[in-house]
Amino acid sequence: MEQTRVSLERDGDIAVIVIDNPPINAGSAAVRKGLMAAITTVESDDSLQAAVLIGAGNTFIAGSDLREFGQPLAEPQLPAVIKAIEDCGKPVVAALHGAALGGGFELALGCDARVAAPGTVVGLPEVTLGIIPGAGGTQRLPRIVGIPCAIAMICGGERVGSAAALAAGLIDAEIQGDLRAAAVLHARRLSGTKRRLRDRAVPVADPAAIAEAAAAALKAGKRRPQVQAAIDAVVATATVDIEDGLADERAVFERLRVGREAYALRHQFFAERDSAKHPTLADVRPREIRRIAVIGAGTMGSGIAIAALDAGYEVLLLEQEAAALERGASRIHAHYDGRVNSGKVQAAVAAACEARLSTSLDWPRIAEADLVIEAVFEEMGVKQQVFQRIDALARPGAVLASNTSYLDLDAIAAATARPQDVIGLHFFSPANVMRLMEVVRGKASAPDALATGLAVGRKLGKLPVLAGNAFGFIGNRLHAAYRRQCEFMVEEGAAPQQVDVALEAFGFAMGPFAVADLSGLDIAWRMRQAQAATRDPAARYVHIADRLCEVGRLGRKTGAGYYRYPEGASRPQVDPAVAELIAKARSDKGISPRQLDAEEIQRRAMLSLVNEAALLVADGVAARATDVDVVLANGYGFPRWEGGPVYWARERGPCAMNTDLDILAAVSGPGFVRGDVRYLLAD
Numbered sequence: 001m002e003q004t005r006v007s008l009e010r011d012g013d014i015a016v017i018v019i020d021n022p023p024i025n026a027g028s029a030a031v032r033k034g035l036m037a038a039i040t041t042v043e044s045d046d047s048l049q050a051a052v053l054i055g056a057g058n059t060f061i062a063g064s065d066l067r068e069f070g071q072p073l074a075e076p077q078l079p080a081v082i083k084a085i086e087d088c089g090k091p092v093v094a095a096l097h098g099a100a101l102g103g104g105f106e107l108a109l110g111c112d113a114r115v116a117a118p119g120t121v122v123g124l125p126e127v128t129l130g131i132i133p134g135a136g137g138t139q140r141l142p143r144i145v146g147i148p149c150a151i152a153m154i155c156g157g158e159r160v161g162s163a164a165a166l167a168a169g170l171i172d173a174e175i176q177g178d179l180r181a182a183a184v185l186h187a188r189r190l191s192g193t194k195r196r197l198r199d200r201a202v203p204v205a206d207p208a209a210i211a212e213a214a215a216a217a218l219k220a221g222k223r224r225p226q227v228q229a230a231i232d233a234v235v236a237t238a239t240v241d242i243e244d245g246l247a248d249e250r251a252v253f254e255r256l257r258v259g260r261e262a263y264a265l266r267h268q269f270f271a272e273r274d275s276a277k278h279p280t281l282a283d284v285r286p287r288e289i290r291r292i293a294v295i296g297a298g299t300m301g302s303g304i305a306i307a308a309l310d311a312g313y314e315v316l317l318l319e320q321e322a323a324a325l326e327r328g329a330s331r332i333h334a335h336y337d338g339r340v341n342s343g344k345v346q347a348a349v350a351a352a353c354e355a356r357l358s359t360s361l362d363w364p365r366i367a368e369a370d371l372v373i374e375a376v377f378e379e380m381g382v383k384q385q386v387f388q389r390i391d392a393l394a395r396p397g398a399v400l401a402s403n404t405s406y407l408d409l410d411a412i413a414a415a416t417a418r419p420q421d422v423i424g425l426h427f428f429s430p431a432n433v434m435r436l437m438e439v440v441r442g443k444a445s446a447p448d449a450l451a452t453g454l455a456v457g458r459k460l461g462k463l464p465v466l467a468g469n470a471f472g473f474i475g476n477r478l479h480a481a482y483r484r485q486c487e488f489m490v491e492e493g494a495a496p497q498q499v500d501v502a503l504e505a506f507g508f509a510m511g512p513f514a515v516a517d518l519s520g521l522d523i524a525w526r527m528r529q530a531q532a533a534t535r536d537p538a539a540r541y542v543h544i545a546d547r548l549c550e551v552g553r554l555g556r557k558t559g560a561g562y563y564r565y566p567e568g569a570s571r572p573q574v575d576p577a578v579a580e581l582i583a584k585a586r587s588d589k590g591i592s593p594r595q596l597d598a599e600e601i602q603r604r605a606m607l608s609l610v611n612e613a614a615l616l617v618a619d620g621v622a623a624r625a626t627d628v629d630v631v632l633a634n635g636y637g638f639p640r641w642e643g644g645p646v647y648w649a650r651e652r653g654p655c656a657m658n659t660d661l662d663i664l665a666a667v668s669g670p671g672f673v674r675g676d677v678r679y680l681l682a683d
């Protein structure tokens with residue numbers, strides 16, 4: 001039997017309608033039905049003068065139940081519930097705490113007033129799910145904040161805290177103390193009145209300000225169709241009657257809700273949510289972490305330190321060299337200065353973060369740390385030496401983590417007498433910005449050390465994904481397979497810029513050769529040299545990247561790589577010298593170049609990811625197939641709205657995938673290891 005999710009309690013002449021759908025009070029069919037029944041009672045019961053809508057537990061409605069979004073929505077739908085509140089002759093006050101997001105905030109906007117506990121966040125994040133608000137958000141919000149601001153809020157999926165919400169008029173009062181009692185008082189004061197947002201005029205806005213807000217939103221929103229649709233719906237409020245505006249908004253919402261992008265984005269949403277869950281670690285308690293020591297104050301070490309400071313940890317930054325320590329400390333200071341100067345962080349907050357940082361060359365201070373994160377040079381000898389030293393100094397029970405990108409974690413752990421405490425924490429650059437973090441499981445890693453890695457990752461605001469200890473873990477191994485396939489295509493006849501343009505058109509943030517230039521060609525070069533002795537001599541090997549490195553073209557940092565980077569030029573420039581070098585590499589192998597079109601480039605790049613994903617799941621490096629999609633979208637600039645290679649493979653089905661992978665294997669040539677798509681079809 002369907003459970004009742006809404007109850008009506010009475011506080012004298014005020015109805016208190018309590019939504020109770022744990023854990024986040026998600027707006028579901030049962031909640032909507034319960035709300036409708038409660039409003040009908042409020043309307044018909046003469047002993048009730050007004051009503052309060054409030055959430056049980058620790059939040060108001062934090063969003064809609066997305067599981068319902070892939071099918072026809074059950075009645076009553078949210079617009080009908082909101083209409084009933086607006087049509088009700090008695091005022092309804094929304095009492096918000098925790099989060100009022102998406103449909104939850106639209107419901108609140110349909111009420112006559114909104115009061116909120118301090119720390120509540122409100123917002124309309126629908127565009128991040130490929131849709132627009134569908135229950136009046138685009139029509140009611142501009143009536144409070146005006147069109148330009150509504151465009152920014154809706155298209156940016158902004159979450160607004162209670163203090164800012166009060167200043168903007170999104171809520172009428174911030175309540176210190178008993179929220180429910182204050183909301184009842186508020187409702188009683190409103191008795192006999194109605195204050196519907198639909199009756200308010202939309203503030204007149206300067207057309208230039210609207211155009212500016214729309215242009216900024218489209219750019220930030222990667223010109224996705226739902227962003228344009230949200231802008232159109234908000235702009236329409238200036239001229240269109242609210243009844244028509246609501247109907248138009250709903251029609252667009254319905255169309256987008258069952259569109260390809262919305263399905264793909266919902267897949268990403270669920271994949272991210274699942275990536276944090278690990279049946280084997282479910283009941284494992286993480287160790288308590290208060291102080292983190294970061295070893296190595298380079299690019300990654302300083303970024304990791306910032307992420308940890310932002311999350312409230314005490315951080316000790318250690319180095320071997322005074323000058324490197326000084327550079328790292330100044331980088332961190334400059335970061336906070338920049339955040340304060342641009343108004344993104346309050347000076348007091350930045351000062352508190354910096355106050356939690358200490359920098360030192362005095363290694364015995366490692367003993368203060370509960371977690372040590374090593375971010376020194378990517379060389380096994382150096383890492384092992386550093387871990388020996390950490391082992392001698394760290395307190396028993398401290399978690400010891402390496403930020404290595406490729407090295408064997410077990411070999412690093414073997415340098416210590418406590419391999420059970422050693423895990424990988426693979427951050428992505430810039431470490432304080434990128435959401436992805438791989439938590440690497442060594443063969444001896446203790447479950448509670450891994451659970452600690454996942455818990456710290458979450459506290460840092462990251463998306464931690466568990467990965468097995470294999471060369472490149474999940475992300476870099478996928479990227480290597482993808483890049484190899486792109487190099488094959490260049491060898492066969494495509495120009496690097498043609499591959500980049502095709503994959504950027506597909507939606508990647510940057511093409512693979514622009515990425516290679518940005519991160520430096522020498523890292524992969526050194527790795528290929530290290531692997532040369534063990535490489536299968538019969539395997540297909542593209543020499544182009546080696547040739548570029550041999551002539552000193554190591555990427556952006558040397559002013560040239562796959563492209564040229566003349567001083568002062570804002571964009572990479574195509575270089576005829578590279579075309580010559582590629583032509584020579586082809587003729588050395590007797591390859592006559594052929595034309596590859598964008599469709600072939602995109603397809604082969606995607607198939608290379610699908611294939612590697614299947615191998616990763618088969619090898620147990622990825623715990624579940626959808627983790628691959630999470631990794632690519634959050635660490636490698638993969639377009640979220642395409643779902644990910646696993647989503648893409650499932651969409652096409654096993655028959656088509658098998659045929660396509662056979663073709664990929666044939667064009668890739670010797671050395672290509674064919675994956676089994678069955679590993680991708682279910683988690």
Ligand code: NAD
Nearest residue numbers: 296297298299300301319320324375376377378404405429
């Ligand atoms: P970096 O060269 O910028 O910094 C390394 C720092 O470690 C330097 O400041 C150096 O002085 C210090 N160091 C070297 N040996 C040391 C020792 N024995 N004791 C103490 N400090 C020592 O390098 P980075 O780019 O920050 O990379 C660090 C690690 O992070 C590497 O393992 C790398 O593979 C990994 N990583 C890098 C990236 C990236 O994009 N740069 C991304 C993910 C992971």
